[in-house]
Amino acid sequence: MGRRRKGRDISGWLVVDKPAGITSNAVANKVRWAFDARKAGHAGTLDPEATGVLAVALGEATKTVPYITEALKAYRFTVRLGQATNTDDAEGEVIAESDARPSDAQIAEALAQFRGDILQVPPKFSAVKIDGERAYKLAREEEDFEIAARPLYVEELEMIAREDADHVTLEMVCGKGGYVRAIARDLGEALGCHGHVRDLRRIWSGPFEAEDGIDFALLDELARTPELDSYLHPLEVGLDELPELRATAEGAARLKNGNPGMVIASDVEYGDEAWASFDGKPVAVGVYKSGELHPSRVFNL
Incomplete structure (x- = not known):
């Protein structure tokens, strides 16, 4: 049995205004350390000398990284x-x-x-x-x-x-x-x-703008403090380009187990990619088919 990475069970997106002279991976590692998070990953590499938006996902938000990477x-x-x-x-x-x-x-x-x-x-x-x-x-x-x-x-x-x-x-x-x-x-x-x-x-980058980014020096200053959490964007911001569906209670339970679950849909068609929520929390991303969402990614929140 593999060793579980230590750290907080925290999920969401942090927009960093990356300074010149540091790699994107180093920024993501710094963010993970600052939040004491178990997992972090960035969406779209910037050259070391480039500045600006670097969106870093924490925890379950890392499952939405491809949608930001694919965005304009x-x-x-x-x-x-x-x-x-x-x-x-x-x-x-x-x-x-x-x-x-x-x-x-x-x-x-x-x-x-x-x-x-x-x-x-x-x-x-x-x-x-x-x-x-x-x-x-x-x-x-x-x-x-x-x-x-x-x-x-x-x-x-x-x-x-x-x-x-x-x-x-x-x-x-x-x-x-x-x-x-x-x-x-x-x-x-x-x-x-x-x-x-x-x-x-x-x-x-996608829904994230440089003006919303936290300064790298401030990230260091607020590291490991409750105040830093206020800069975190919710996981679902990474799904901004996909339609949201409402899962039924039974549907949410099935989706959480990786099975197709019933959702309430209006503006989606058969075969569309979408995400489902229940009680205000994202449950899964998948493909909509005949009243159900067939999950490709499940969020453990």
């Missing part, structure tokens, strides 16, 4: 024109330079090709796996390798400021798996001037 996310970032780096951001080594500087009109025109359903090649310094190895590991070892292009949905990509000839600030709303560094790199190539990300901030 928004980024504000500044592209340094005229230079390409080996990491596609300011942390890397400059590998190419150009004196060319596009006009605002040229930038606006070039952005059109990066909207909608596009194919994107992730940066070589990324966590993509190549034959079982992380790409960044191979890149550090100066191995010669290629990364296949991957589909990405970009809902919006707009220029919002032009600081000077060398810098342009953009905002992007995209789906799962987008690499902002790749957008900067490919935009620079499209404009014939090279480019890399100077700074990057995630301004929202």
